[in-house]
Amino acid sequence: MRKILFLPLLALSLALSACGEKKPDAPNSVKPVAALSEVAPVTSAPSNLSGKELHDANCISCHDSSKYTRADHKMQDFAMLSAQVKRCDANLGAKLFDEDIDKIINYMNDTYYKFPK
Ligand code: HEC
Structure with missing residues (x-):
């Protein structure tokens, strides 16, 4: 009796796992642009963000600005x-791109350290 129940369950779980494997390919097949961004890192060009925006987006996962002050x-x-x-x-x-790093350095110096350059 139990074996009869088991087989449809096995078939179902196989079907589900096959479905799961397909997912990562989906965005690629929709837009070629998405495939390009897979090859290059997310930041494929210097950003147009300010030093503060770059800092706040990238630099506060390990420490906050109290480290600087x-x-x-x-x-x-x-x-x-x-x-x-x-x-x-x-x-x-x-x-990060050198241009973005320079913006962060200048932002941090202007805001926190105020060293002469
Ligand atoms: C992977 C973790 C991590 C990330 C992400 C990180 N930092 Fe740090 N940072 C550290 C550690 C660890 C120290 C040393 C802290 C200490 O001395 O107590 C530090 C120290 C610093 C200091 C020196 C502080 C002082 O004592 O004057 C600066 C400046 C700094 N980080 C800037 C940045 C900037 C800008 C970014 C983003 C590009 C960033 N950090 C992202 C880990 C990180």
Whole structure:
């Protein structure tokens, strides 16, 4: 008796899993543009966002801005700040464009550190 119930269930679960496998391909077959963005990372060109927007979108997952304003913050000059932002970008894995990184560095310096350049 139990075996008879089991077979339709097996067939159903096979059908469902096949369905699940198809899903990732769906956007590609609809628009060729979607396929292109699969090859290149999401950011395929420098953004037109401001330094603040770039910072707020990318840089507050590990720390917030209190790291920059704390009394014993580590950055001592503009070169150090610049190197740290690049290091954090590498940690992030976002690989932001140089133009966007420069905007973030300038935004952070103007807003928080105010080092002479
Ligand atoms: C993967 C986690 C991570 C991400 C994402 C990240 N950071 Fe950091 N960041 C750190 C760590 C860890 C430190 C060191 C904190 C400490 O010294 O306590 C740090 C420190 C810093 C400092 C130095 C603060 C000081 O002491 O003066 C700056 C500036 C900074 N991050 C900028 C950025 C910017 C800009 C981004 C976005 C591009 C970013 N971070 C994204 C992990 C991250």
